[in-house]
Amino acid sequence: MNNDLLFDFTVDKAAQTVYITREFNAAQSLVWDAFTKPELLDQWGAPAPLRMKTKYMDFKVGGRRFYAMITPDGQEGWSVQEYTSITPKTNFKMYSTFSDKDENRVLPGSEWDYTFSEENDRTKVNITIYNESLERMEKMIEMGFRIGYTMSLTNLENLLSTLSEKK
Amino acid sequence: MKHDIFQAIADPTRRAILTLLTIQALTPNVMAEKFDMSRQAVSKHIKVLHECDLIKPEQSGREIYYHFNAKKMQEFDHWLAQFRQSWETQFNQLDKLLTTIKEQTTK
Numbered sequence: 001m002n003n004d005l006l007f008d009f010t011v012d013k014a015a016q017t018v019y020i021t022r023e024f025n026a027a028q029s030l031v032w033d034a035f036t037k038p039e040l041l042d043q044w045g046a047p048a049p050l051r052m053k054t055k056y057m058d059f060k061v062g063g064r065r066f067y068a069m070i071t072p073d074g075q076e077g078w079s080v081q082e083y084t085s086i087t088p089k090t091n092f093k094m095y096s097t098f099s100d101k102d103e104n105r106v107l108p109g110s111e112w113d114y115t116f117s118e119e120n121d122r123t124k125v126n127i128t129i130y131n132e133s134l135e136r137m138e139k140m141i142e143m144g145f146r147i148g149y150t151m152s153l154t155n156l157e158n159l160l161s162t163l164s165e166k167k
Numbered sequence: 168m169k170h171d172i173f174q175a176i177a178d179p180t181r182r183a184i185l186t187l188l189t190i191q192a193l194t195p196n197v198m199a200e201k202f203d204m205s206r207q208a209v210s211k212h213i214k215v216l217h218e219c220d221l222i223k224p225e226q227s228g229r230e231i232y233y234h235f236n237a238k239k240m241q242e243f244d245h246w247l248a249q250f251r252q253s254w255e256t257q258f259n260q261l262d263k264l265l266t267t268i269k270e271q272t273t274k
Contacts, residue, residue, distance in 0.1 A: 007258065009251045013176060018250075022258050026265040034261055044264050047256035141250050 006124070016137050020127040028118035031125065032089045035114060038065070046070075061086055065094075066103055080105050081112075091115050098139070108132035110140065172219045172243050180204075181212050188222060188235035195231065 008021040024031050034040045038054040046052035049072045057065040063083050068076040078099045085093040097109030108131075115126040131137035176182055184198060193201075199209040213233060216222045220239045224231050 005262070007255065009254060011247050011250075014179075014182065020254060024258075024262065024265055026269060030265060030268060034264065040264065044257060044260035047253045048260065141246055 016131045018129040022125050024123045024125065026123060027121070028089055028116050028123045031123040032116055035125070036092065059083060059086070076101065078103070089116060108136050110136055172221065172239070175215050175219045175221055178212070181216055184212055184216065185221060185235060188233060192225065192232040192234045195233070
């Protein structure tokens with residue numbers, strides 16, 4: 001339904017940086033809210049079948065968000081994000097690290113930069129993720145791999161149940 | 168500890184060696200010459216690249232030629248594709264959420 005929306009994803013392995021651009025069919029203020037309000041973030045931030053749970057979020061410079069990604073079998077992966085710069089509705093930057101369930105951060109982390117711009121009733125979001133270490137990038141991508149794998153398994157389950165219903 | 172592909176490509180010399188090997192298979196001696204390095208230093212890099220399957224040795228007479236293993240690199244790109252896929256899913260979820268919110272506010 002939204003197939004014409006721009007989606008660009010590039011990984012610069014040597015620079016340890018990931019670039020993501022995505023368009024959304026909504027006003028800039030609404031998209032900004034979806035990225036900066038915990039009650040909205042938790043609704044889309046984890047790719048199904050994973051869930052996202054924010055324990056607390058203090059969206060101001062120097063403030064933190066402490067949240068978990070939860071797998072269908074209940075495993076929790078915790079992270080801490082610290083906001084380093086905020087320009088309302090236009091840009092925010094944060095420093096993101098994995099952590100344990102008691103909010104102890106595992107350094108090094110990665111630097112995230114989000115830029116929002118609106119044109120013709122559409123909002124474009126540019127995300128830059130810079131990893132301080134290649135090991136961190138490896139971990140991040142490995143997590144993406146595991147998530148992707150979990151998703152494919154769910155898709156397979158759905159397919160299998162559809163096929164067995166047809167019988 | 169066995170090295171992985173991320174550590175292998177983290178080093179600029181090893182990236183240069185890989186680039187060179189995509190063009191043609193080389194012996195350790197030729198690699199040492201091209202990079203103006205000692206045989207020992209080259210051997211160290213070869214060991215790392217070989218351990219993670221990015222290059223493959225092939226005996227030819229008395230010489231060992233190292234080849235670039237494109238299949239392994241594809242595997243790595245496959246990982247990245249999975250990472251991209253998880254983002255795509257999240258964004259599609261956000262599309263739905265935005266549509267729901269817009270419908271609620273216009274009602």
